[in-house]
Amino acid sequence: MKQISRRDFTRTSVAAGASAALSRMRILGANDRINIGIIGPGDRGMQIWPIFLKQPDVAPVAVCDVYQPYLSRAAAACNTKVATHEDFRRLLDIKEIDAVVVATPDHWHALPTIMACQAGKDVYCEKPLSLTVVEGRKMVEAARKHNRVVQTGSQQRSGPHYQQAVKLIQEGGIGAVHKISAGFTRNAMPGFKHEEILSKELPKELNWDMWLGPAPYVPYDPFRCLYHFRWFWDYSGGQMTNWGAHNLDIARWALNAKSPTAVSGFGGRYEIKDGGQTPDVQEVLYNFNGCVVSWSGREVNRTRDEYLVFHGAKGTLSIMRNGFTIAPEIWRKKEQPEIEPMQMKGNGGESQVLHIRNFLDCVKSRQRPIADVEEGHLTAVMCHLGNIATRLQRSLKWNGEKEEIAGDKEAAQMLSRPYRKPWKLE
Ligand SMILES: NC(=O)c1ccc[n+]([C@@H]2O[C@H](COP(=O)([O-])OP(=O)(O)OC[C@H]3O[C@@H](n4cnc5c(N)ncnc54)[C@H](O)[C@@H]3O)[C@@H](O)[C@H]2O)c1
Incomplete structure (x- = not known):
């Protein structure tokens, strides 16, 4: 089996982000400091x-x-005196801050990012970029209007083996690709405990109203809060957005496509009865005119790891954070495959560092980062459409240019959400 080494890759890669980021790392001057907040x-x-x-x-x-x-913990990690705030608007008021990291739950990605852009700050915003399609578009508009660098935290894009795989696929290395299988599967049975992190009583150290922010008011519930917000539609989109923001992102990148033209989805929270809402079984199909992309989400059966598989006419490329393998295909009436088996190792931790570096380097160079806000938005759109189709249990037609669902008012309404006062999406 042919091994693709890191050296081969850096010599041949056309994946601009990575090689540019690596070279800029070497020439960083000690005086170029970026003032940052989280x-x-x-x-x-x-x-x-x-x-x-x-x-x-x-x-x-x-x-x-x-x-x-968590505020005290993050301040202590700085090893220097930093300002601490409960209200992110006060952090954004600090003039000397050049860039902010937004690592709040998904329902709190849009407003801090937009307001940071308005305040002239660059943003590293965690994935999935948005909670809704309309939010994501507004985030792109804010970044462009205020000429800000906004990186989406889909760090797989910075992984050298992901970049090499995308290059190989786009150059026809595994033949024509008309099917991509993406997904995330695990066995999380019997579900999650409500008080895994916080107690049943509202802790006095938590500002619940500010945690809810633009989401509908509900009485305090520890299960809706830290980490487990992922299983509630008001704050997130389950594993579809959680892992789709990684694996569908690479699928869409390799396809060099903006949006699907149609989406179907089925599934529900069938087996896990812990009070969460997002599906434990979910199957979504996307039509990309010439390529079908499937998403398989399972919380109740793992079987095997199959995060992202490109089915090419000459070979199958399976990729995960620790590397990729290519298994050659043998055509009918042929004895030998046309390509060799291949593999390249990857390192998830390294991808993360490179992704942060790519952002910081772009803050200085003013170039678009590798997971630019528009890319994060388009991938989040795929995830949101998958969830809308699943929640309605039907197929949708998507106009990617206008960002509209055609002929389905109920589905179209789900492209945005009302915000709880006083929060407004502007
Ligand atoms: N890129 C990746 O691989 C990756 C991995 C895990 C999580 N994430 C993303 O990171 C985000 C956070 O996930 P998490 O697991 O860390 O959740 P978490 O609940 O552990 O952390 C979220 C934090 O945001 C704080 N918060 C909530 N509302 C706030 C507000 N208005 N102002 C300031 N702080 C507020 C919470 O108190 C909490 O400390 C999610 O969007 C998730 O998808 C990305």
């Missing part, structure tokens, strides 16, 4: 904040969280 340093935030802090050109200035223990 909004929502919870579980994910504390995976990426320490990576930001380790970069020699990053100076932490402020942290913001509505949960005091």
Whole structure:
């Protein structure tokens, strides 16, 4: 089996983001400091904040969280005195901040990102970019209007093996690709405990109203809050948006396509009875005119890891964070395959560092980052359409140019959500 090494890749890669980022890393001057703040340093935030802090050109200035223990934890990680705020608008008021990291739950991605752009700050916003299609478009508009660098936290794009795989596929390395299988499967039975992180009583250190923000008011419920917000439609889109923002993102990138033309979806929360709402079984099909992309989401059966598979006429490329393999296909009446088996190792941790580096380098160069806000938006649109089709249990026609669902008023209404006052999407 042919091994593609990291050296082969950096010599031949056309994936502009990675090689450009790597070369810029070497010429960084010690004086080029980026003043940075973080909004929502919870579980994910504390995976990426320490990576930001380790970069020699990053100076932490402020942290913001509505949960005091997480706020103090993020401030302590800075090893220098930083401002602490419960209200992200106060963090955005700090003039010296150049860039912010938004690692809040999905329902709190759009407003801090848009308001940061309005305040002249660049943004690293966690994936999925948005909670709704309309929010995502507004985020793109804000980034463009205020000429901001906005990176979506879909870090697989910065993985050298993902870039090499995309290049190989686009150059016809596995033949014509007319089917891509993407998904995320695991066995999370019997579901999740409601008080895994927080107690039943509203903790005095948590500002629940500010945690809910633009989402509909509900009495405090620990299961809706830290981490588990993922299983509720008001705050997230389940594994479809959680993992689709990674694996459908690479599928769409390899296809070099903006949007599907039609989407069908089926599934529901059939077996897990823990009070969550998002599906435990979900099958979605996307039509890309010449390629069918499927999404299989399962929380009740894992079988095997099959995150992303490109089915080419000459070979099948299966990719995960730890690498990819290519298994050659043998055509009818042929004895030998046309291509060799191949593999390339990957490293998820390294991809994450490169992704943050790509953002910081773009903050300086003013280039578009590798997971630019528009790419994050278009991938989130795929995920949201998959969820809308699944919730309505039917097929939808999508006009990607106008970002409209044709001939289905009920589905079209689900492209946006009302915001709870005083929050407005502007
Ligand atoms: N790129 C990746 O691989 C990856 C991995 C995990 C999570 N994520 C994304 O990160 C985001 C956060 O997920 P998580 O698991 O860390 O959730 P979490 O609940 O652990 O963290 C979210 C944090 O945001 C805070 N918060 C909520 N509302 C706020 C507000 N108005 N102002 C300031 N802080 C607020 C919460 O108190 C919490 O500390 C999600 O969008 C998720 O999809 C990305």
